[in-house]
Amino acid sequence: MTMVHSLTINQLIEKLRGGELTSRQIMEACLNRIDSVDDKLNAFISYDVEDALAQADIADKARSEGQEGPLLGVPVAIKDVIAVKNHPLNCASKILGNYESPYDATVIKKLREAGAIIFGRVNMDEFAMGSSTENSAFGPSRNPWDIDYIPGGSSGGSAVAVSADECIASLGSDTGGSIRQPAALCGCVGLKPTYGRVSRYGLVAFASSLDQIGSFTKDVKDAAIMLQVIAGLDDKDSTSVPEPVPDYTAALSGELKGMRIGLPREYQVDGLDTEVKAATESAVAKLEELGAEVKEISLPHTEYAIATYYIIATAEASANLARFEGVRYGARIYGEDPEEMNCKTRGAGFGDEVKRRIILGTYVLSSGYYDAYYLRAQKVRTLIRQDFLEAFEHVDLIATPTTPTPAFKIGEKAKDPLEMYLSDIFTISCNLAGLCGVSLPCGFSEKGLPIGLQLLGRPFGESDLLRAAHVYQEATDWHTKRPDLD
Amino acid sequence: MEIDISRLVKLARIELKPEEEVRLAPQLGEVLGYIDKLNELNVDDVEPTAHASPLSNVLRKDELGDSLCRDDVLRNAPESSNGLFVVPKIVE
Numbered sequence: 001m002t003m004v005h006s007l008t009i010n011q012l013i014e015k016l017r018g019g020e021l022t023s024r025q026i027m028e029a030c031l032n033r034i035d036s037v038d039d040k041l042n043a044f045i046s047y048d049v050e051d052a053l054a055q056a057d058i059a060d061k062a063r064s065e066g067q068e069g070p071l072l073g074v075p076v077a078i079k080d081v082i083a084v085k086n087h088p089l090n091c092a093s094k095i096l097g098n099y100e101s102p103y104d105a106t107v108i109k110k111l112r113e114a115g116a117i118i119f120g121r122v123n124m125d126e127f128a129m130g131s132s133t134e135n136s137a138f139g140p141s142r143n144p145w146d147i148d149y150i151p152g153g154s155s156g157g158s159a160v161a162v163s164a165d166e167c168i169a170s171l172g173s174d175t176g177g178s179i180r181q182p183a184a185l186c187g188c189v190g191l192k193p194t195y196g197r198v199s200r201y202g203l204v205a206f207a208s209s210l211d212q213i214g215s216f217t218k219d220v221k222d223a224a225i226m227l228q229v230i231a232g233l234d235d236k237d238s239t240s241v242p243e244p245v246p247d248y249t250a251a252l253s254g255e256l257k258g259m260r261i262g263l264p265r266e267y268q269v270d271g272l273d274t275e276v277k278a279a280t281e282s283a284v285a286k287l288e289e290l291g292a293e294v295k296e297i298s299l300p301h302t303e304y305a306i307a308t309y310y311i312i313a314t315a316e317a318s319a320n321l322a323r324f325e326g327v328r329y330g331a332r333i334y335g336e337d338p339e340e341m342n343c344k345t346r347g348a349g350f351g352d353e354v355k356r357r358i359i360l361g362t363y364v365l366s367s368g369y370y371d372a373y374y375l376r377a378q379k380v381r382t383l384i385r386q387d388f389l390e391a392f393e394h395v396d397l398i399a400t401p402t403t404p405t406p407a408f409k410i411g412e413k414a415k416d417p418l419e420m421y422l423s424d425i426f427t428i429s430c431n432l433a434g435l436c437g438v439s440l441p442c443g444f445s446e447k448g449l450p451i452g453l454q455l456l457g458r459p460f461g462e463s464d465l466l467r468a469a470h471v472y473q474e475a476t477d478w479h480t481k482r483p484d485l486d
Numbered sequence: 487m488e489i490d491i492s493r494l495v496k497l498a499r500i501e502l503k504p505e506e507e508v509r510l511a512p513q514l515g516e517v518l519g520y521i522d523k524l525n526e527l528n529v530d531d532v533e534p535t536a537h538a539s540p541l542s543n544v545l546r547k548d549e550l551g552d553s554l555c556r557d558d559v560l561r562n563a564p565e566s567s568n569g570l571f572v573v574p575k576i577v578e
Contacts, residue, residue, distance in 0.1 A: 097564075098562075099562050100561070100562065102554050102555070102558035102559055102561070102562070103554060103558075195537070195538055195539055196539045196540070196541070208537075209536060209537035209538070235546060238541075238544040238546075239537070239539050239541065239544075241539065241540060241541060301527075303523075304523060304524055304526075304527065306520075307520060307521040307522075307523045307524050308524065310517065310520075310521055311521055311524075318498065322499075325499070326564060327563070327564075327571050327573055328559075328562070328563055328571055329562040329563060329564075330562070330564070331564065332564035332565070334574065335574065336574070337574055337575070337576065338573045338574055338576055339499065341573070341574055342499045343495075343499045343500060343501040344501050346498075346499055346500045346501070347500050347501030347502060347503075348501075350500065352506075352509070352510065355500055355502070355506070355510060356510055356513060356514060356517075358498050358500060359491070359494050359495060359498050359500065359510070359514060360514055360517060360518070362494050362497050362498040363489065363494055363514075363518070366494070366497060373521070373524075375534055376524050376525075376529055377521075377524060378534030378535055378536060379529035379532040379533070379534050379535075380524055380527060380529060380532075381534070381535040381538075382532050382533055382534060382535040383527070383529070383532060385535055385538060417513050417516075417517060418513075418516050418517050418520055421517070421520075432538070433538055434537070434538020434539065459538070459540070
């Protein structure tokens with residue numbers, strides 16, 4: 001029998017409608033699951049049992065009164081970088097102290113309107129900077145398939161919570177792969193919508209031109225349900241785009257016949273793990289068998305993506321994180337004057353990776369270096385973007401491995417930041433070019449660690465992206481596998 | 487690649503302990519060495535991309551709307567008084 005906490009949104013809603021389950025039962029099942037597995041996994045930084053059950057009771061009452069909602073009574077966990085009114089918000093950093101958000105992010109407002117139970121703060125790399133969730137002031141999260149391994153990052157807690165059935169769905173953020181990479185390494189579905197598709201109001205900014213909120217779910221249908229709820233124009237985010245929001249669930253039905261899928265020649269990199277290569281190649285073969293037309297494409301500037309990203313993202317981060325100076329919020333360490341207070345507060349409050357990135361960003365923006373680094377990176381960004389726009393003249397989607405290897409061991413890359421950065425090779429360009437992307441389970445390594453297939457779509461091409469991913473899931477069962485945690 | 491980390495931490499307003507400087511400086515040097523890769527490309531005639539959004543100059547009507555309650559915002563401040571943030575004295 002499938003346990004309640006293992007159900008998808010789609011299955012739960014059906015059972016709630018049919019009166020087979022109450023949302024209180026679902027919430028209790030998730031809380032029990034957390035009780036039994038989260039000591040091992042550390043997906044949750046905190047959660048409020050009373051508040052969660054109260055929301056569940058409200059959802060049950062609403063349903064008994066005839067109300068409906070696409071997520072009515074469904075528990076959704078929130079990455080600790082998105083503001084939820086009167087809940088703690090730490091960005092997995094020490095620097096925010098006992099901060100509690102005075103307002104709801106737009107995505108939270110939309111989730112509430114859809115009836116979701118907003119539940120828990122899930123772990124991440126500090127300020128979303130990292131690929132392993134080891135850079136958290138609250139300790140690392142662990143991969144539910146093998147707790148000696150990292151879950152990926154930066155939204156590691158969001159991925160673990162969904163893959164280990166501690167919640168039904170979760171929200172994360174993706175600046176260079178922070179949704180797709182942990183989804184791949186933990187074996188769930190991670191969707192990064194197009195830049196501008198989902199409001200960033202209430203998302204603590206890391207790199208404003210790259211950040212985007214998206215979902216972690218147990219299958220693609222759920223990803224469509226979540227996107228339907230959170231997408232759309234928001235007058236509180238001037239970068240949200242007034243593009244109509246299509247019916248994403250309706251877009252799932254259909255076939256792949258005639259859909260053209262491109263395989264970038266340049267993604268056959270050294271260091272691509274043979275098991276990952278084999279699993280993603282057979283996933284592509286499956287897509288072909290299901291009617292897609294597969295062809296090779298070229299993205300000639302691929303090898304410059306990581307360098308470009310680490311200039312632009314760190315430059316934007318150094319500006320965005322200037323606000324954490326000990327004046328308006330969080331922890332403060334006093335000094336003789338405000339400047340000394342700023343320096344001491346930031347020195348004590350930020351972890352190593354955040355310091356490295358702020359310093360790097362400060363360097364590439366500093367007088368005499370701006371043109372050589374920041375401006376040059378912005379120009380290379382143009383070339384990378386043009387590569388993709390050119391490719392999308394010939395194909396509808398691009399298929400790649402999400403990561404070059406399955407999850408690595410905790411501590412393995414912690415001392416070598418550059419090595420860690422290089423592991424983002426397949427996910428980073430999507431953000432630079434402003435595309436949408438999804439990672440979905442497509443196999444396992446011999447050690448039993450999940451492998452992810454990444455599909456990339458045109459800007460605002462989420463419907464095609466989700467349809468291809470859904471048709472693949474209809475024909476395979478990788479997404480139904482669950483880690484054994486008992 | 488060598489970098490002057492003490493100048494940078496001043497600009498970034500981050501106080502580093504001596505052992506942190508020793509740890510971070512070579513790591514930053516290594517990353518900077520890597521990003522020099524971009525010098526391989528000729529970008530003379532390329533326009534820069536600041537963001538990948540299709541929008542430009544988003545304007546709205548200048549109308550009064552809801553804003554956050556002052557007390558809610560100050561609740562998170564390390565020190566406040568009379569509705570203001572308190573900082574150490576700047577001018578003697």
